[in-house]
Amino acid sequence: MKKITVLGSTGSIGTQTLDIVAHHPERYALDGLAAGANSALLIEQALRFRPKRVCLATEEAARAARAALPQEIEVLQGEQGLVELAGGGDADTVVTALVGSRGLPATLAAIEAGRDIALANKETLVTAGHLVMEAARRRGVSILPVDSEHSAIFQCLNGERREDVRGIMLTASGGSFRDRTRDQLRGVTVQEALSHPNWSMGAKITIDSATMVNKGLEVIEARWLFGLGYDDIGVLIHPESIIHSYVEFNDRSVIAQLGLPDMRVPIQYALSHPERHPSPTERLSLAELGKLTFREMDFDRYRCLALAYECGRIGGTATTVFNAANEVAVERFLRGEIEFLAIEAILQQAMEKHVSAFDPDLGTIAEADQWARRLAASL
Numbered sequence: 001m002k003k004i005t006v007l008g009s010t011g012s013i014g015t016q017t018l019d020i021v022a023h024h025p026e027r028y029a030l031d032g033l034a035a036g037a038n039s040a041l042l043i044e045q046a047l048r049f050r051p052k053r054v055c056l057a058t059e060e061a062a063r064a065a066r067a068a069l070p071q072e073i074e075v076l077q078g079e080q081g082l083v084e085l086a087g088g089g090d091a092d093t094v095v096t097a098l099v100g101s102r103g104l105p106a107t108l109a110a111i112e113a114g115r116d117i118a119l120a121n122k123e124t125l126v127t128a129g130h131l132v133m134e135a136a137r138r139r140g141v142s143i144l145p146v147d148s149e150h151s152a153i154f155q156c157l158n159g160e161r162r163e164d165v166r167g168i169m170l171t172a173s174g175g176s177f178r179d180r181t182r183d184q185l186r187g188v189t190v191q192e193a194l195s196h197p198n199w200s201m202g203a204k205i206t207i208d209s210a211t212m213v214n215k216g217l218e219v220i221e222a223r224w225l226f227g228l229g230y231d232d233i234g235v236l237i238h239p240e241s242i243i244h245s246y247v248e249f250n251d252r253s254v255i256a257q258l259g260l261p262d263m264r265v266p267i268q269y270a271l272s273h274p275e276r277h278p279s280p281t282e283r284l285s286l287a288e289l290g291k292l293t294f295r296e297m298d299f300d301r302y303r304c305l306a307l308a309y310e311c312g313r314i315g316g317t318a319t320t321v322f323n324a325a326n327e328v329a330v331e332r333f334l335r336g337e338i339e340f341l342a343i344e345a346i347l348q349q350a351m352e353k354h355v356s357a358f359d360p361d362l363g364t365i366a367e368a369d370q371w372a373r374r375l376a377a378s379l
């Protein structure tokens, strides 16, 4: 029986992880659950799956959980509670499914405690990839990708020698506005931006997908997960999201991973690796689909992706700043404070003003993150 802790259990990835756990009660049990303020759903999950401990971000939500849950389920609270939940208990794997760089301390705590990480929270790698990967190496823990593209690459690399890899290609749906020109992006609404063509996801990543920041974060995520240079990581628009990514080898062979757009497949693989178990998801029928289409990435149309590559190549705190400025800009767009195209403008300005610090420690990363947040809030 594999014991699992889910950070962000009430979100899109979190609820789908619990779906997988429910589908395989003989294989998986929950050790801990954490959420932000949604105490109602977390209580429901805790009563159903009976973890030993839960954590909520706000005091009010934690109070509600203490009142509703039996005494044997311990209720933790706040950032410190999250770190305790991730690093304590006896989970084999911690699924990092909360959103944003706030996931970093808990991810590091889980790694230090020797837990394997099923990593959805890509912002932690973008913010401090070198620290996360170095801690994982030192503690001998596996970082198993949940992100669909990285799960695809991970599967394609299975049994291959790294020196035989020529490069990887991450596929991108193109997001909510893929059929619009830049001019047509002026005045788009939050509602329009939130309607992703293929995936049902949390609000922040859905906006990231529309700006193509998501693919930028994924390029940086891939750099850390697979140890590749930025010249060897490409992005291709694939509107159907059936080919989740592919690897090209030196002999010109290309190995791709395909499947319907359903995150329960990569989530389950991150938990079952190296085994594969029956899945509660639909089968892919290429005959029914008939055709798959592709478009060259247009870096003038999707300038945020070009910016992400630039930050990645600079390295150090440049990616920390890119991520933090984006988190704030997306929150502001979702609140209706700024236009869609202002997200890109804020990222551009943050990058122009930032002087990257190299090989930053946690303190330097926290400073850069806070600096970028203040700047992005003021622009």
Ligand SMILES: NC(=O)C1=CN([C@@H]2O[C@H](COP(=O)(O)OP(=O)(O)OC[C@H]3O[C@@H](n4cnc5c(N)ncnc54)[C@H](OP(=O)(O)O)[C@@H]3O)[C@@H](O)[C@H]2O)C=CC1
Pocket: 007, 008, 009, 010, 011, 012, 013, 014, 034, 035, 036, 037, 038, 039, 056, 057, 082, 096, 097, 098, 099, 100, 102, 120, 121, 122, 123, 146, 147, 148, 199, 200, 201, 202, 203, 204, 205, 263
């Ligand atoms: N959704 C998807 O298909 C994919 C997502 N990812 C990545 O996975 C991560 C999660 O995305 P997604 O599931 O879409 O996001 P959601 O917004 O759906 O869920 C976010 C989760 O984080 C919790 N949370 C928010 N604030 C805090 C906090 N302060 N402390 C603890 N928990 C908190 C939320 O709790 P509450 O409900 O209480 O607010 C919720 O459980 C992101 O990094 C995203 O980029 C990667 C690939 C695909």
Ligand SMILES: CC(=O)[C@@H](O)[C@H](O)COP(=O)(O)O
Pocket: 147, 148, 149, 171, 172, 173, 174, 175, 199, 205, 208, 209, 210, 214, 215, 263
């Ligand atoms: C499901 C998943 O992994 C998302 O990160 C997805 O990639 C978003 O779709 P885009 O290809 O539009 O960014």
Ligand SMILES: [Mn+2]
Pocket: 147, 148, 149, 218
């Ligand atoms: Mn993805």
